[in-house]
Amino acid sequence: MCVGPAERAPRRCESMTGYIVRRILWLIPVLWAVATITFFLMHAVPGGPFTQDKPLAKTAIAALNARYHLDQPIWRQYLSYLWGLLHFDLGLSFFGDRDVSELIRKGFFVTVQLGILGFVVAAVVGLLLGVLSALNQNGPLDYIGVFFATVGASVPNFVMAAFLIIVFAIKLGWFDVLGWGGPTVIGQALDPGAWEPRKMVLPVIALAALPAAYIARLTRASMLEVLSQDYIRTARAKGLANNVVILRHAIKNAMIPVLTIMGPIAAALVTGSFIIENAFSIPGIGRAFVQAVLARDYGMIMGTTLFYTAVVAFANLAVDLLYAVVDPRIRYR
Numbered sequence: 001m002c003v004g005p006a007e008r009a010p011r012r013c014e015s016m017t018g019y020i021v022r023r024i025l026w027l028i029p030v031l032w033a034v035a036t037i038t039f040f041l042m043h044a045v046p047g048g049p050f051t052q053d054k055p056l057a058k059t060a061i062a063a064l065n066a067r068y069h070l071d072q073p074i075w076r077q078y079l080s081y082l083w084g085l086l087h088f089d090l091g092l093s094f095f096g097d098r099d100v101s102e103l104i105r106k107g108f109f110v111t112v113q114l115g116i117l118g119f120v121v122a123a124v125v126g127l128l129l130g131v132l133s134a135l136n137q138n139g140p141l142d143y144i145g146v147f148f149a150t151v152g153a154s155v156p157n158f159v160m161a162a163f164l165i166i167v168f169a170i171k172l173g174w175f176d177v178l179g180w181g182g183p184t185v186i187g188q189a190l191d192p193g194a195w196e197p198r199k200m201v202l203p204v205i206a207l208a209a210l211p212a213a214y215i216a217r218l219t220r221a222s223m224l225e226v227l228s229q230d231y232i233r234t235a236r237a238k239g240l241a242n243n244v245v246i247l248r249h250a251i252k253n254a255m256i257p258v259l260t261i262m263g264p265i266a267a268a269l270v271t272g273s274f275i276i277e278n279a280f281s282i283p284g285i286g287r288a289f290v291q292a293v294l295a296r297d298y299g300m301i302m303g304t305t306l307f308y309t310a311v312v313a314f315a316n317l318a319v320d321l322l323y324a325v326v327d328p329r330i331r332y333r
Contacts, residue, residue, distance in 0.1 A: 020317070020321070023317050023320070024317070027310065027313050027314075030309065030313060031085075031306055031309060031310065032082075034305060034306060034309045035081070035082070035085060035302065035305075035306055036078075038301065038302045038305045038306075039077075039078055039081060039302060040074075040078075042296075042298045042301060042302065043074055043077075043298075045296075081302070085306075088101075089101070090104070090299065090302070090303035090306070091299040091302075091303065092299055093292075093297055093299050093300045094295070094296075094297045094298065094299060094300075095295055095297055100299045100300055100303035100304075101303070103288060103300065103303075104285055104288075104303060104304060104307055106283075107283065107284050107285035107286075107287070107288045108284070108285045108307075110180050110282060110283055110284040110285075111270070111277070111282075111284035111285045111286060112270050113180070114180070114200075114203060114204065114207060114269075114273070114276070114277070114282060114284060115207075115266075115269040115270035115273075116269075116270065117200065117204045117208075118204050118207035118208040118211075118269045118273075119208070119211070119265065119266050119269045119270065121204055121205070121208040121212065122207075122208040122209075122211040122212040122215060122265065122269070123212075123215060123262065125208070125212040125215075125216070126211065126212040126213070126214070126215025126216040126219060127215060127216075127219055127258070129145040129148060129149060129212075129216040129219075129220075130145065130149075130215065130216040130217070130218070130219025130220040130222075130223060130258075131219060131220075131223055131251065132145055133145035133146060133149075133216070133220040134219070134220045134223030134224050134227065135223070135246070137224065142220075145216060145220065146220075148213070148216070149212075149213045149216040149217045149220075150213070151213070152209040152210055152212055152213030152216075153210065153213035153214060153217065155209070156210075157206055157207065157209065157210055157273065157275055157276060158275045158279060160205075160206045160209050160210075161202075161203070161206040161275065161276055161279040161280065162279070164202045164205060164206055165177055165202065165279070165280075168202060169202060174198075175198045175199070175201050175202050176196065176198040176199045177199065177202060177280055177281075178199075178280065178281045179196075179199055179280075179281055179282065179283075180199060180200070180203075180280075180282045180283060180284075181195060181196030181197055181198065181199035181200040199280075202280065203276050203277075203279075203280045203282060206276050206279070206280075207269060207273050207276045208269075211265045211268075211269065214261060214265070215258060215261070215262065215265070218257060218258055218261060219254065219258050222254040222255075222256075222257050222258060223250060223251070223254045225254075226250050226253050226254045227250055229253075232245060232250060259319055260319065262319070263315045263316050263318060263319030264312065264315065264316065264319075266315055267311050267312040267314075267315035267316075268312075270311065270315075273286050274286040274287070274289060274290050277290075278290055285304060285307075288300065288304070289301070289304045292304065
């Protein structure tokens, strides 16, 4: 990204470095704002994490509140929480007395596998359908691509998950459900386990269907716009081969708006899908977050929310940096 004339390359590198540093520094107030809002929202909801249908003894509730410092004034709890964040301490889960950072690490290792596989499938299918639809506008391939993109964008992922389970797992018996077929973290060590691809196919498809549809629709629209530009007609008039025009000029320039949505999509998929992980009983961070919300586990909810915020912020930063790679005209001042 710093390649260019010798007299301009140092200034360009300095500008890019300053931009990255500023974006990373801006993450600090963003995380503080998210932590503050989440903290006070958690404590504003009536009841508490130890409120149950069958009430606990008052002495037991008092002991639990003292254990997790919930008996202190709200301002002191807030300052203690911020002090822990400054030391990268997300606190303890109220259920099991487990470290929140460790729970996130274990769940994220499974979630990132599901997210990466889902993103790869969504990107490959979406880009392929979008490009083929644009190159065959109003043809059979275009109609097929638009049909699949419309179905993928219209059907919610929980409906897609239920449909895949009923048809391909229960009726046909082609795939297994419940659990994850990849490696997991047991204790402090990695447990490779037995690879079971039959368990991985359906959740990956259910997770990738919606983002693949969005990518396909945006890629098609962007490709059609680029193919109508004057420089594409000029390239063809010069006698360049159609493959060269498509690969070197059309697709590269059409990827700029697509990259804009692929960053947030990648962050959303990698940080986990609450519905998919619950539907297939995958022990990832998304399922842990849902369980924490149902149990009102303050520490787990706030820790997971901050983790999501950091991942999305860095994903958006990566997309901004990729702009300069795809289009050299883009510079950061």
